[in-house]
Amino acid sequence: MALAVPAWAQGAKTPSAPADPSCKGVAVEWPADLKAWGITAVPVTAATASAAAPTLTPGVPARVTLAPKAGVTLAAAPPASQSKPVAESTYAGILSFTVPAAGPYRIALDAGAWIDVVAEGKALDSTSHKHGPNCSGIHKVVDFGLAAGTYQLQLSNSLVPAVTVLVVPPQG
Template structure:
């Protein structure tokens, strides 16, 4: 009987450890009901499945680190109080949120998408001005993509400003135009 109780306790402890380790993934939008579900990936978002490159976002006027369109980046943000944003987002930041900036270069004009795994506010900034998006949508079911924001961009270098994120890290994919 004591041996059975010990095995049960070990099982409970193991379950608690697994739940604790998995909790950050669930908090980032991973839905446990998606286990084993095949994602229908549109061609433009297939790069989301690649390994994300770790990047620490800039917090001020210093040059923002660059991310490459077509390659996912796992961006570490800073507490909003320590970040000077390029433009003020229209939505005020909530308490205990994170922000930061990265840059990306567009080699040719076209429709670009910004896909995120979280609920951060997205601004694409050029010459100190936030550009208008052309559409907003959710990612494919069970993909881990929370939202996709579209922009019509000219060739040039842009600042991608992320703010009002409840999480300190966000996966980002800048999707170039599809041929």
């Protein structure tokens, strides 16, 4: 049985670290669900309001340009129980994606940022979170159990103005 882990537990503390010198020349062994991380990311500019959110395609990485947080109206406020520390100058943005069938979806990022998946104006709880494989460039992976439908992906509290994101569909 999976335990629900609030999205605030994601621990976005720092932007992606400089390349680890110990990773030079190391071939990354990708788990099957993250193999798409290695393909060229499509450029996307995140919206500053939910009505204009561009659509991501699950399974295709995107290099997302974010906006200064002050100019972004988030799709949903985090649940009141979530207390997120916010740095003074951060970046944020809103995207959307469609889930054709229910299942476990993952959101992978190359930098520290808060990830919220929003449905019907409410941020959903994540089911787990972890770091990406060593030397992969993936900073974090957050899992969500999603029903079929369209969702908004809200990225916030990023210390960097652009992040690579991959919505990972269920494997199997």
